[in-house]
Amino acid sequence: MFQDITVEELLELQRKGEVSLIDVRSPSEFEEATIPGSINIPLFDDEERAAVGTLYKQESVDAAKDKGLELVSRKLPDFVRAIGGADGPRKVVFCWRGGMRSRTSATLASLMGLRMLRLAGGFRAYRKWVVETLESFTALPPCYVINGYTGSGKTELLERLAERGYPVLNLEQMAAHRGSIFGHIGKAPNNQKSFDSLLVHELLRWREAPYLVMEAESKRVGKVVLPDFLVKAKEEGEAIFVDIPVEERVANIIADYRPQEHKDDCIRSFERIEKRMHTPVAAEILAALRDDRFDEAVKLLLLHYYDPRYQYATDQYEQDRITITASNVEQALEQVIRVLPPVPGG
Template identity: 55%
Template sequence: MFRDIAIEDMMAVREKGEMVLIDVRSPSEFNHSTIPGSLNIPLFNDEERAEIGTLYKQVSPEAAQDRGLEIVSAKLPDFIKAFKQLNREITVFCWRGGMRSKTSATVLDLMNVKVNRLQGGVRAYRKWVVDKMERMDLSKKAFILNGNTGTGKTLILRKLQKEGYPVIDLEQMANHRGSIFGQIGLNPHNQKTFDSLLVERLEQLQDSSYVLFEGESKRIGKAVLPQALYDMKEKGTQIFIELPMEERVQQILDDYSPWEYKSECMEAFRKIKSRIHTPIATQIEECLHSEEFSLAVRLLLEYYYDPRYKFTADQYPESQKVMLHVQHVDEAVEQIKKLIGQSVKSGHKMASI
């Protein structure tokens, strides 16, 4: 018989990489919000779920169950085969630990596929996330990465994270780059997904004495930072990176690939066009049309992003800021590692370089 498993037990086992979570809800439900890292093996697709729901409301629960059984019976071989290909402990879940996960677990158990069912499903997981959010320990020392647009802040953080540094990658959690052009080529996450990824990362970093993250605004795409994390950012040591303009332009071109998203870039530009001096705005638009992307990026940096960023940087006192003048991203990574090492070791404020 399959085993019901509580959220806390599931999280503990999954942290060790020994469990795969399977969301058996429809694809649209899965895409809207799920437990991060889960796979989707739906018992019903979106059309089937809608049909069964209509029968339940307009005819009877029995009619819905009969139709559900008919649909499931036809797809059982492929459904079971998908689970048998997994080689880790399996836990299935639906919205609230109801019929879909129970049916899936029962059928799999009958076919000798060892499986757990998550108690309470996604709803219980969401409650776990909210509870954790309310009790997050955000009293750690924070190093906040700042710099003009194009200084490679996200790339720097990801390089540091690969080396084991306690990075909170807020843009990855939001699946958005944090600017008017930030969603180009991406599908931004909603608030529930962002919260889930943030809480799980903070859980992983609970034993770290400090964290690093980018100096984002309160909103990143569709997601809003928790006030406690925003306050942590404001109190943290502000590391400002200064990179040559040529490097910044290249970083943006590498990151955004505007030649692949020409219409999206133009649409985003038109949202800010009125905020740029008219002759410059006209020149930027012409560059986008003629695919002179390097010049378009340079003009956007000089006449739109840099002046706005200077205002933000000036809000912090000099005693809270560290300036890093570097030639490229890899140099910035090494300088930040050195600064953090000195600060964590001595407990003293870092000096500007």
């Protein structure tokens, strides 16, 4: 039969790469939030889950169990094969609260000869661990905070630094959002639960790091809100301002946002800020977007909207900063590396 394990035991097994983590909840539950590294092999799809739940509420527990058994019996061979095909010598299954779905899944797979584990308390127990662990962080190591006008390649700098082993917190990556009114374009932004899960694992990963590198974000990034200790660490960190030419910034934005592929989304997003701009300039930007003159539209947005707003925001704080002037992100990266202490373990 299967064995129950705690969240802490699961995390240790994941760290060693010894298990596959299988979320047997419905696809919509999985999409809303899951444990990082999980795959979705649902015992019931969304319609089946709704049908069983209706019987449970309106008729009886036995009626719901009978319906569940009927549904599972039809898909049992494919379901067990899918679990068996997951990587890892041992499989951990979980549902919402460690109830009937994960118990049924673990039992059936065990009977077919698979080495099964079940997460006690399910996703709810994991979420409780995430919240409590985040609350345990009251301060972070000293931070280096990458600043710069929109399009300066700040996120790319973080990605390149991470590739070289630097202790990076890429908040926009965890939020799946670029942090602006256009930040969702071409992405599926994460909700707070998903962001919190990714964040807590990164914080634990770098808990012993002598410093962290992050981008200068506002408190809200897309759908998520940063915890206060993170905002405080950013505000107290060593600011590194990256200054690259506006033409290079325009090119970076075009490459990242790909407006030619998301034209309608770009127009809709611009219409949300159109009234905040001087009318003739706003009309010029909108015309450029509609006529596929994206370089022109982006440059006007930078000069007449984003740059003034950024300058106003930075003028509110008297903060020393290290200024890096470069022709492109590649040059900026090498200069940032000269500013940072040696990479830990490097």
